Amino acid sequence: MEVSTQRIGILGGTFNPIHKAHIQLANAALAACDLDVVLFVVAGDPPHKQVAGNTAAAHRLAMARLAVEPYAHMEACDIELRRPGKSYSIDTLAALKSMYPGAAFFMIVGGDMLANLPNWYQAQALIGMATFVGFARAGEEEAAELARKHLEKAYHANVLLFTTHIAPYASTQIRARVAHGLPVCDMVEGSVDAYIYEEGLYLPQDVALLYQICKRDLSPRRFSHTAGVVRTAIRLAARYGVDAKAARLAALLHDYGRSVEWDALGHAVVGEKLVRETLGIQDAQVLRAILYHTTLYAGATVLDKVVYLADMIEPGRKYPGVEELREMSEVDLDLAVYHGLKRTMFHLEQKGIPVQKNSIEAAQALFAVCKEKGLL
Ligand code: FE
Ligand code: FE
Numbered sequence: 001m002e003v004s005t006q007r008i009g010i011l012g013g014t015f016n017p018i019h020k021a022h023i024q025l026a027n028a029a030l031a032a033c034d035l036d037v038v039l040f041v042v043a044g045d046p047p048h049k050q051v052a053g054n055t056a057a058a059h060r061l062a063m064a065r066l067a068v069e070p071y072a073h074m075e076a077c078d079i080e081l082r083r084p085g086k087s088y089s090i091d092t093l094a095a096l097k098s099m100y101p102g103a104a105f106f107m108i109v110g111g112d113m114l115a116n117l118p119n120w121y122q123a124q125a126l127i128g129m130a131t132f133v134g135f136a137r138a139g140e141e142e143a144a145e146l147a148r149k150h151l152e153k154a155y156h157a158n159v160l161l162f163t164t165h166i167a168p169y170a171s172t173q174i175r176a177r178v179a180h181g182l183p184v185c186d187m188v189e190g191s192v193d194a195y196i197y198e199e200g201l202y203l204p205q206d207v208a209l210l211y212q213i214c215k216r217d218l219s220p221r222r223f224s225h226t227a228g229v230v231r232t233a234i235r236l237a238a239r240y241g242v243d244a245k246a247a248r249l250a251a252l253l254h255d256y257g258r259s260v261e262w263d264a265l266g267h268a269v270v271g272e273k274l275v276r277e278t279l280g281i282q283d284a285q286v287l288r289a290i291l292y293h294t295t296l297y298a299g300a301t302v303l304d305k306v307v308y309l310a311d312m313i314e315p316g317r318k319y320p321g322v323e324e325l326r327e328m329s330e331v332d333l334d335l336a337v338y339h340g341l342k343r344t345m346f347h348l349e350q351k352g353i354p355v356q357k358n359s360i361e362a363a364q365a366l367f368a369v370c371k372e373k374g375l376l
Pocket of ligand 2: 225229254
């Protein structure tokens with residue numbers, strides 16, 4: 001005898017990467033259909049072609065797991081990854097039905113997909129196995145309604161149709177933004193954003209290669225810090241109108257000197273030379289940002305400041321006052337850099353380490369700028 005009937009939503013996709021619109025869609029389905037859980041079924045790697053960006057299924061699954069972690073009624077599901085060969089929806093549904101006997105299944109699809117449903121593999125059988133939940137975007141309602149009527153009449157399908165205001169994000173757009181050095185922190189969950197930069201996903205080949213070099217030559221802790229600086233510098237570069245690719249490159253290589261030199265100041269000088277001579281980076285603005293990332297200087301460019309600040313406030317940094325600096329970084333770059341620099345200089349003095357002339361001059365210059373802006 002069945003005690004309760006679980007209501008299980010299925011949201012399938014390559015999730016390359018999973019983004020906030022997926023989460024919104026799942027939330028909408030949970031509420032609209034009174035579901036107990038939504039399973040994010042991650043599609044396997046197609047046997048004869050690769051998913052866009054060549055993103056391994058393991059990465060796509062890892063991101064799905066991270067994204068749903070904060071949500072009690074969502075789960076990432078690897079059932080299609082554990083089965084060799086192409087996974088048809090009907091096979092997945094059949095497998096899930098045997099895993100959850102007695103459960104009612106709801107296939108969550110975009111409104112535009114409903115019309116295409118009859119073309120799915122073994123459509124008639126599939127349509128009989130679940131309720132189809134379509135979410136139509138504004139402007140798509142009429143076409144979706146037509147598709148629903150056809151499915152009901154020709155296939156005796158159970159179709160529930162809703163209109164949504166889900167963010168129009170697409171994974172394609174997110175991959176393109178990452179490739180161009182543009183932030184995606186508003187489009188994906190924070191944990192997914194971190195994962196993308198830790199793993200160096202969706203990068204152009206030249207940058208991906210430098211990522212591998214950094215991963216090889218830096219300690220895991222230093223590499224993780226570097227990934228955090230890249231992620232932060234990209235956000236700051238977009239906020240303050242700096243060349244995104246230059247900011248990404250400078251952030252990625254800012255601590256490359258740490259691969260051979262541990263001195264708190266010296267690693268910047270050694271790093272700049274290594275990056276120039278060994279890695280062949282020619283971009284003068286990038287090299288300068290690396291050279292001055294520990295001290296700054298009076299005429300620092302916006303790029304220099306972005307890298308300096310990203311180094312201080314990347315998500316892995318934990319010290320009293322870092323949260324205030326992060327908040328300030330959203331308000332005014334000069335103000336945040338000024339406070340960051342003052343803090344560093346104070347700590348050097350406390351330790352009896354002489355403060356570099358460049359830093360003193362930079363602090364004076366920033367003080368004057370902030371004063372002029374009425375921020376101090
Ligand atoms: Fe450094
Ligand atoms: Fe650093």
